[in-house]
Amino acid sequence: MKVYNILALLPSTVLASNVLSVAFFAKEKSQLYDFISTNYELDYGCRPVVMAVGNEHKLHAIVPEEQLYRLKRSLDPDIVRVETIHNLNKRQTNTAPIGKGDRFKGGTIAPRGLGTRKATEYSEFQSAGILNADEVYAAMKGLEKEYGLTLFTPPHKTFEGNEIIGGVANKAEKIKKDKQYIYFTSGIHARERGGPDNLIYFISDLLYANKNRIGLRYGNKTYSNKEVKQALGAGIVFIPMTNPDGVRHDQANSNLWRKNRNPSSARPNEPLSVGVDLNRNFDFLWNFTKHFDSSVSPASTNASSQAFYGTAPFSEPETQNMAWIYDEYPNIRWFIDVHSAAGTLLYSWGDDIDQSHDPKQNLFNPDYDGKRGIVEDNIYKEYIDQEDWDNIAFQANRTTAVMISVGGRDYVPQQAVGLYPTSGASDDYAFSRWHQSKKVNKVYGYTMEFGYPTNFYPTSAEFIQNILDTNAGFMEFILTADEIGLKD
Numbered sequence: 133m134k135v136y137n138i139l140a141l142l143p144s145t146v147l148a149s150n151v152l153s154v155a156f157f158a159k160e161k162s163q164l165y166d167f168i169s170t171n172y173e174l175d176y177g178c179r180p181v182v183m184a185v186g187n188e189h190k191l192h193a194i195v196p197e198e199q200l201y202r203l204k205r206s207l208d209p210d211i212v213r214v215e216t217i218h219n220l221n222k223r224q225t226n227t228a229p230i231g232k233g234d235r236f237k238g239g240t241i242a243p244r245g246l247g248t249r250k251a252t253e254y255s256e257f258q259s260a261g262i263l264n265a266d267e268v269y270a271a272m273k274g275l276e277k278e279y280g281l282t283l284f285t286p287p288h289k290t291f292e293g294n295e296i297i298g299g300v301a302n303k304a305e306k307i308k309k310d311k312q313y314i315y316f317t318s319g320i321h322a323r324e325r326g327g328p329d330n331l332i333y334f335i336s337d338l339l340y341a342n343k344n345r346i347g348l349r350y351g352n353k354t355y356s357n358k359e360v361k362q363a364l365g366a367g368i369v370f371i372p373m374t375n376p377d378g379v380r381h382d383q384a385n386s387n388l389w390r391k392n393r394n395p396s397s398a399r400p401n402e403p404l405s406v407g408v409d410l411n412r413n414f415d416f417l418w419n420f421t422k423h424f425d426s427s428v429s430p431a432s433t434n435a436s437s438q439a440f441y442g443t444a445p446f447s448e449p450e451t452q453n454m455a456w457i458y459d460e461y462p463n464i465r466w467f468i469d470v471h472s473a474a475g476t477l478l479y480s481w482g483d484d485i486d487q488s489h490d491p492k493q494n495l496f497n498p499d500y501d502g503k504r505g506i507v508e509d510n511i512y513k514e515y516i517d518q519e520d521w522d523n524i525a526f527q528a529n530r531t532t533a534v535m536i537s538v539g540g541r542d543y544v545p546q547q548a549v550g551l552y553p554t555s556g557a558s559d560d561y562a563f564s565r566w567h568q569s570k571k572v573n574k575v576y577g578y579t580m581e582f583g584y585p586t587n588f589y590p591t592s593a594e595f596i597q598n599i600l601d602t603n604a605g606f607m608e609f610i611l612t613a614d615e616i617g618l619k620d
């Protein structure tokens with residue numbers, strides 16, 4: 133009798149088993165650090181993010197039910213206890229729908245955001261649902277037709293032959309490539325639904341408000357028409373969906389797909405071994421087994437892992453496209469890669485704790501290879517100039533304060549390494565470029581994690597709230613960037 137691999141036979145529209153969204157709790161951060169160290173292959177979302185709750189610390193993850201039983205047996209509940217938040221299979225029936233058809237009619241209709249509408253009109257967005265991948269392209273064409281938004285296509289097509297679409301929003305009629313200072317991307321992790329919507333509706337708001345000489349309102353936060361013009365004057369380059377193959381796959385199968393769809397490292401009968409985690413593929417300490425302490429796993433060499441780093445730094449067309457922007461628009465100064473779901477704004481560095489006293493402890497110094505990434509030790513901490521540190525933290529505090537004031541939920545500004553390091557991430561790559569070569573512009577890189585922990589598929593109400601929260605955050609981010617400085 134032939135024995136079949138049961139997992140491989142399941143239709144991909146069904147999650148292989150009951151998948152649970154859980155939270156691990158411990159008194160001390162270090163106890164959760166120890167937990168991750170022995171359970172580094174769990175799905176912690178974009179990266180493990182630890183939050184303080186009361187007198188405890190909390191860490192979210194997604195775990196198949198049978199794996200949770202095994203985990204529970206290995207845990208001492210007096211040290212680390214686990215709570216199930218919800219069953220993701222059941223929750224999926226309750227999440228915001230993916231849009232059907234094309235609400236922008238091939239780009240003959242332009243999208244219009246929430247910030248230029250009354251709250252009573254938000255229900256239209258709920259019923260129309262999350263933009264499907266085709267609608268992302270149509271929305272961009274609609275903005276081009278209605279407002280003359282400049283569109284561009286980065287040079288590299290994806291494995292499945294999709295082109296990436298980007299736009300440049302500015303006050304000027306004619307776009308000068310050296311006058312763009314802001315760079316936003318989204319959709320790198322396919323399952324983080326609503327990311328592309330957040331960016332497209334925000335740009336739509338700016339263009340509509342500029343044309344009609346009005347301001348913006350996001351919940352309790354308002355901006356004047358003068359501030360709209362100030363934001364557009366900063367020059368915004370954006371790519372709403374950097375990983376279209378992954379987004380199409382996730383939208384078609386609802387299987388929490390995170391990576392791209394490159395099969396070059398895939399193994400037979402292992403559907404999860406398709407794809408690269410694009411946010412571990414950037415040229416930032418990519419070769420982690422060399423650069424980091426052997427006890428930490430800032431990415432994975434296992435093709436079936438959610439954090440698989442690829443075959444080389446920038447091995448993927450999607451990450452090459454994101455880096456190409458820095459050559460094309462050489463004065464970009466401020467960058468956000470939009471992710472979900474955690475409720476935080478992360479700033480550099482992500483490989484180890486920041487320090488500003490010893491420039492020799494830096495990511496390019498081979499003397500520290502094999503020593504990076506342990507956040508609780510004093511052997512290595514990542515160097516950052518004090519003025520840069522002040523600037524990036526000030527920006528994160530200002531932006532999150534406004535996201536909170538919208539009235540939806542809490543957002544925490546914090547250093548990206550948090551509890552546990554990452555390698556090859558887009559935000560660190562952005563900031564590291566200038567540290568490698570002073571000939572290129574210095575870019576302050578951020579990761580915005582909108583939404584609620586592990587709710588990659590938001591409910592309709594959360595989908596709307598995420599747009600309001602992030603759009604106020606984008607606006608504040610640009611105005612604060614203008615205040616700190618768009619140039620050196």
Ligand SMILES: [Zn+2]
Nearest residue numbers: 178321471472
């Ligand atoms: Zn992510």
